[in-house]
Amino acid sequence: MAVTLKEVAERAGVSRSAVSRTFTEGASVSARTRAKVEKAARELGYSPNALASSLTTGRTKLIGLVSNNFHNPIFLEVFDLFTRGLQERGLRPLLVNLSDEVDPAQSIRMLRQYSVDGVIVASSTLPPSFAEAFRDAGLPVVHSFGRYTTSPYVHVVGIDNIACGRMAAEALVARGHRRVAFLGGPPRATSTQDRERGFLEALGGYSDVEVSVTHAAAYSFDAGRAEMARLLRAPPAEAYFCGDDVLSIGALSAISDAGLRVPDDIGIIGLNDMTMARWQNIDLTTIRQPLGEIIGSSIDLVIATIEDPGRHPETRLFPCRVIERGTLRPIPR
Amino acid sequence: MAVTLKEVAERAGVSRSAVSRTFTEGASVSARTRAKVEKAARELGYSPNALASSLTTGRTKLIGLVSNNFHNPIFLEVFDLFTRGLQERGLRPLLVNLSDEVDPAQSIRMLRQYSVDGVIVASSTLPPSFAEAFRDAGLPVVHSFGRYTTSPYVHVVGIDNIACGRMAAEALVARGHRRVAFLGGPPRATSTQDRERGFLEALGGYSDVEVSVTHAAAYSFDAGRAEMARLLRAPPAEAYFCGDDVLSIGALSAISDAGLRVPDDIGIIGLNDMTMARWQNIDLTTIRQPLGEIIGSSIDLVIATIEDPGRHPETRLFPCRVIERGTLRPIPR
DNA sequence: ATTCATTTTGCAACCGGTTGCAATATTCTT
DNA sequence: AAGAATATTGCAACCGGTTGCAAAATGAAT
Numbered sequence: 001m002a003v004t005l006k007e008v009a010e011r012a013g014v015s016r017s018a019v020s021r022t023f024t025e026g027a028s029v030s031a032r033t034r035a036k037v038e039k040a041a042r043e044l045g046y047s048p049n050a051l052a053s054s055l056t057t058g059r060t061k062l063i064g065l066v067s068n069n070f071h072n073p074i075f076l077e078v079f080d081l082f083t084r085g086l087q088e089r090g091l092r093p094l095l096v097n098l099s100d101e102v103d104p105a106q107s108i109r110m111l112r113q114y115s116v117d118g119v120i121v122a123s124s125t126l127p128p129s130f131a132e133a134f135r136d137a138g139l140p141v142v143h144s145f146g147r148y149t150t151s152p153y154v155h156v157v158g159i160d161n162i163a164c165g166r167m168a169a170e171a172l173v174a175r176g177h178r179r180v181a182f183l184g185g186p187p188r189a190t191s192t193q194d195r196e197r198g199f200l201e202a203l204g205g206y207s208d209v210e211v212s213v214t215h216a217a218a219y220s221f222d223a224g225r226a227e228m229a230r231l232l233r234a235p236p237a238e239a240y241f242c243g244d245d246v247l248s249i250g251a252l253s254a255i256s257d258a259g260l261r262v263p264d265d266i267g268i269i270g271l272n273d274m275t276m277a278r279w280q281n282i283d284l285t286t287i288r289q290p291l292g293e294i295i296g297s298s299i300d301l302v303i304a305t306i307e308d309p310g311r312h313p314e315t316r317l318f319p320c321r322v323i324e325r326g327t328l329r330p331i332p333r
Numbered sequence: 334m335a336v337t338l339k340e341v342a343e344r345a346g347v348s349r350s351a352v353s354r355t356f357t358e359g360a361s362v363s364a365r366t367r368a369k370v371e372k373a374a375r376e377l378g379y380s381p382n383a384l385a386s387s388l389t390t391g392r393t394k395l396i397g398l399v400s401n402n403f404h405n406p407i408f409l410e411v412f413d414l415f416t417r418g419l420q421e422r423g424l425r426p427l428l429v430n431l432s433d434e435v436d437p438a439q440s441i442r443m444l445r446q447y448s449v450d451g452v453i454v455a456s457s458t459l460p461p462s463f464a465e466a467f468r469d470a471g472l473p474v475v476h477s478f479g480r481y482t483t484s485p486y487v488h489v490v491g492i493d494n495i496a497c498g499r500m501a502a503e504a505l506v507a508r509g510h511r512r513v514a515f516l517g518g519p520p521r522a523t524s525t526q527d528r529e530r531g532f533l534e535a536l537g538g539y540s541d542v543e544v545s546v547t548h549a550a551a552y553s554f555d556a557g558r559a560e561m562a563r564l565l566r567a568p569p570a571e572a573y574f575c576g577d578d579v580l581s582i583g584a585l586s587a588i589s590d591a592g593l594r595v596p597d598d599i600g601i602i603g604l605n606d607m608t609m610a611r612w613q614n615i616d617l618t619t620i621r622q623p624l625g626e627i628i629g630s631s632i633d634l635v636i637a638t639i640e641d642p643g644r645h646p647e648t649r650l651f652p653c654r655v656i657e658r659g660t661l662r663p664i665p666r
Numbered sequence: 667a668t669t670c671a672t673t674t675t676g677c678a679a680c681c682g683g684t685t686g687c688a689a690t691a692t693t694c695t696t
Numbered sequence: 697a698a699g700a701a702t703a704t705t706g707c708a709a710c711c712g713g714t715t716g717c718a719a720a721a722t723g724a725a726t
Contacts (some may be wrong), residue, residue: 053684070410
């Protein structure tokens with residue numbers, strides 16, 4: 001079916017090695033042979049079999065892109081950036097949908113069978129142990145959107161969720177709120193734990209501020225809406241830091257159903273700044289997570305680790321900032 | 334690094350073929366050798382190299398999943414279903430992000446280099462010629478969300494966009510609207526063309542109904558909002574069929590900004606029924622496209638075509654239906 | 667126990683490439 | 697023009713598997 005090296009060699013009247021070399025960066029071929037080979041290749045429509053060559057070179061240029069977040073709209077942006085970024089660097093994303101799977105063993109086996117050069121775990125809800133299992137299997141791995149650690153065992157790229165929690169706290173206090181709350185995602189998600197911790201930590205410094213904490217069952221609209229609806233049955237806080245934008249939008253929906261107004265009756269600040277947060281009918285004040293940088297850096301890091309497998313694990317955190325929109329009242333002056 | 338067949342063979346004290354056979358479905362191995370091999374494999378942590386075996390078997394179980402829709406939230410659902418569906422059938426999605434690329438040549442070359450077994454083009458905006466180029470390159474291909482043709486040149490799985498246009502028209506007329514309009518996506522998208530055609534066709538039967546047509550620049554919130562804002566500068570129609578849900582949501586935003594009410598002042602019906610359409614703060618009346626069926630069927634079809642490359646191209650269309658929510662007034666009775 | 671049919675097994679060639687090495691060709695010195 | 701240095705080329709082995717074929721082993725039948 002497909003044209004092979006051998007056929008090109010025969011047509012060009014050269015050895016197979018010569019053909020291989022013309023298609024290998026930096027190999028030694030004379031201009032004359034190269035021309036002959038390229039002509040033959042063009043006529044035959046030849047392009048080298050990446051998989052066959054991977055057998056000897058040990059590189060497939062395949063990167064496992066593993067995620068379990070197929071329901072949060074921000075992950076469409078994440079996949080867009082990852083696939084584009086990988087493609088630009090000549091790498092191919094082999095997408096793995098973890099759905100409800102939490103045991104890495106299966107994915108590891110599969111990704112090794114396909115000899116991926118590296119793995120990117122893109123998830124804010126998987127525990128560190130998940131990515132670590134890949135590393136233990138000898139695969140270069142980067143955990144994007146993972147948890148910050150001072151002595152990381154795998155590469156982590158993301159944001160400082162604790163600092164974000166603090167930032168949210170300061171934002172609410174600065175706006176004069178004195179009864180605030182955290183409406184977090186699932187308690188098992190490390191991102192939720194850290195955001196909560198930072199939030200409480202910062203508010204510990206304000207003795208006149210009252211804080212409470214609750215959790216939604218998932219990072220989802222429905223969960224956010226249900227939890228806010230529940231909260232509204234008792235007198236609610238003045239302002240909420242929601243664990244994530246999609247949760248915020250759910251909360252906003254519940255608030256509006258209850259006939260309350262944002263930001264006058266209740267203030268909301270989210271986290272992520274997904275595209276939808278900018279939509280004028282949502283207009284969510286939120287903490288922006290620099291997706292582009294996180295993803296670009298993740299890719300660079302996985303490449304660096306492929307080139308130097310002994311590389312020491314590192315954590316790369318990118319700064320976030322508050323994006324002012326309409327769900328939090330302005331800072332009084 | 335990785336354990337090879339040879340090492341397992343040595344440890345088990347059998348030939349390499351024996352090992353290969355124990356891992357090949359339906360090959361002839363005695364229970365005794367199989368046991369020995371499996372033991373050795375387990376001890377060594379061996380799992381066969383899928384790429385190496387693809388060299389001789391001619392199958393990689395890799396499927397190219399090609400799309401250019403990385404901004405429409407419904408495509409997150411699409412990727413979720415595709416990746417899960419493929420995984421369940423033992424196939425691996427190699428994701429290709431076309432972004433602005435419209436020339437298939439590059440993608441074709443890449444996918445052939447990786448010897449994908451088949452290709453799924455998941456896009457409602459790419460022209461039929463795009464998928465056809467894959468077929469011409471000898472790759473089994475299915476165009477999901479593609480255009481219906483009576484004599485297809487490639488497999489197409491999707492919905493009957495013309496029928497959907499008609500369905501939307503009937504829905505508006507049934508609700509007593511007499512001044513209606515189509516707010517389409519980009520005019521070059523075949524889905525837009527067909528939906529428009531069906532819409533106009535059906536309304537041709539009602540001499541007392543006034544119709545108009547405009548187009549948004551893209552299937553996006555911003556484009557829908559901008560176009561509706563423009564429309565509102567003149568007296569608008571009573572009800573709009575928007576080319577897609579995300580467009581509808583943009584339109585709703587413009588309508589609400591203008592101080593008009595839905596469905597009292599203006600009615601909206603969308604198309605897709607993406608998750609977000611159900612969100613209570615959107616509550617969009619829309620035409621549901623059966624994603625699960627379309628995607629399941631696409632996968633089955635690409636598999637069937639891999640097994641029988643001579644298979645005659647076919648079109649599979651799935652019925653859509655109107656989902657009643659809050660953006661269209663009820664049918665008067 | 668012998669013969670014959672049926673499994674099981676290993677050999678060796680092959681899939682489509684790459685690469686170390688030695689042979690050959692080319693270019694540069696003097 | 698001869699010799700040395702450098703560049704190019706082809707051979708052959710290898711990457712990690714699969715598979716047709718013939719030999720060896722097993723089992724059934726007589």
